[in-house]
Amino acid sequence: MAAGWDGSWSIGELAEYARTTVKTVRFYSDRGLLPERDRSGGGHRRYGPEALERLRLIRSLRGLGVPLPDVQRIVAQQEEGDESRALEDAVAGQLRTLGSQLAALRWQEAALRLVHEAVPEERPDRLQLVGALASPPSTAPLARFWRAWLPARMPARATSAFLEVAVPQPPESPTPGQVLAFARLNALVTRPCSAKEPTQPAAHGAAGPREAALLYAGLAEAYGLAAPDLLAGRAPHDGEALAAFVDTYATVHGLRDTPAFRRRLARELGADPRFDGYWELVAEVATPPGERPHPTPGTAHDWLVAALEAGVGARAA
Incomplete structure (x- = not known):
């Protein structure tokens, strides 16, 4: 030089x-x-x-x-x-910045494929659904929905534990189907509620801070015990999972697990609001392509309620 x-x-x-x-x-x-x-x-x-x-x-x-x-x-x-x-x-x-940018691009690609692959008459609705989301989408609307639904005095730790399973994280590399499921979740929790719709389960009325923590910790245990039966495709039945489920509600009400209490509980749970559509969408978002959907709190709850109703019906007969 x-x-x-x-x-x-x-x-x-x-x-x-x-x-x-x-x-x-x-x-x-x-x-x-x-x-x-x-x-x-x-x-x-x-x-x-x-x-x-x-x-x-x-x-x-x-x-x-x-x-x-x-x-x-x-x-x-x-x-x-x-x-x-x-x-x-x-x-x-x-690297963090690029990771965020790539996640946004992968989400946008899957959303575009969703719209592109739709039949013409479905495209406007799908475009409106996915267009309401950021890329990648925020989970804040889902978290707000559940925070408003949970007992007001529920301890922060118990609330956080519930939100971890109730609010699915957007997949890093979503399929078009997962994008659609997440968009439908977002639409479900942000739509106006009808005044006729029940919004709180009966157990929340008896739940102070301590009871609320016991309620959701006990339900999580019961759901975990029911998961193997759900994965195996077994019909709802009496057993350890149902015993833990009923005992949780009995503890919250300050009562014992008796046939009379089980009849009362079956009536209460039958009248509680149902979120089947929500949990079905959660399973779609959280399940990798090609895998069998994992049990959610919603599917486990329904299985246990069905087991309770079957047991109550058998005793009545």
């Missing part, structure tokens, strides 16, 4: 050696990112080899999409003799 008598280069020479433009060199130099060796008699900038190395570093980082403020932090730490921490943070931050 040719250089001036003092071993320095003009801005044009630095641009040529870096295979970039004078405008680019001036841009980074004006922001204090390129070290100037000195100025010529006419006031023109002169640069040494260290500026070329710095320029190569900057262009490599910018080529990977690292934002200029992060580049400035890396350069500042390099001048202090250690740019590794700032470089590590910048790369990690860019």
Whole structure:
């Protein structure tokens, strides 16, 4: 590389050696990112080899999409003799940004396929459904729905535990069917409610903070016990899962598990609001393609209620 008598280069020479433009060199130099060796008699900038190395570093980082403020932090730490921490943070931050962008693109692609593959008469409705969502969509409307539905005095930890299973996360690489299911979930929880629709189960009326925590912790245990039967396709029946289910409600009401209580509970649960459509959509969103849907709290609850009603009916006969 040719250089001036003092071993320095003009801005044009630095641009040529870096295979970039004078405008680019001036841009980074004006922001204090390129070290100037000195100025010529006419006031023109002169640069040494260290500026070329710095320029190569900057262009490599910018080529990977690292934002200029992060580049400035890396350069500042390099001048202090250690740019590794700032470089590590910048790369990690860019990976997170790209991950979010890719997730949004995958969601948009699946949504577009959903609309494209629909028969013509279905396209307007599907477009309206998926158009109401961000890419990727937010779970906030689902969480708000359940927070309003759960007992008002329910402890935060119990609420969080319930939301983890009741609010499905959007798949990272969704199928068109999963996009449609999530869009329908969003529409379901944001639609206006009819004044005639029941909104709270009877057990919520007896649930203070302690009872609410016991109710949902006990139900989660009962649902887990019922899951193997659901996966195996067994008909609802009496057993450990139903015993835990009934005992949970008995504890909340301050009563014992007796035939009379089971009859009363069967009547109460039969009159409770049903969210079958919600849980069916949750299973669609959460189940990877080709796999059998996993039990949800909704399907487990329905199975246990059916087991309770069958037992009550058998005793009555």
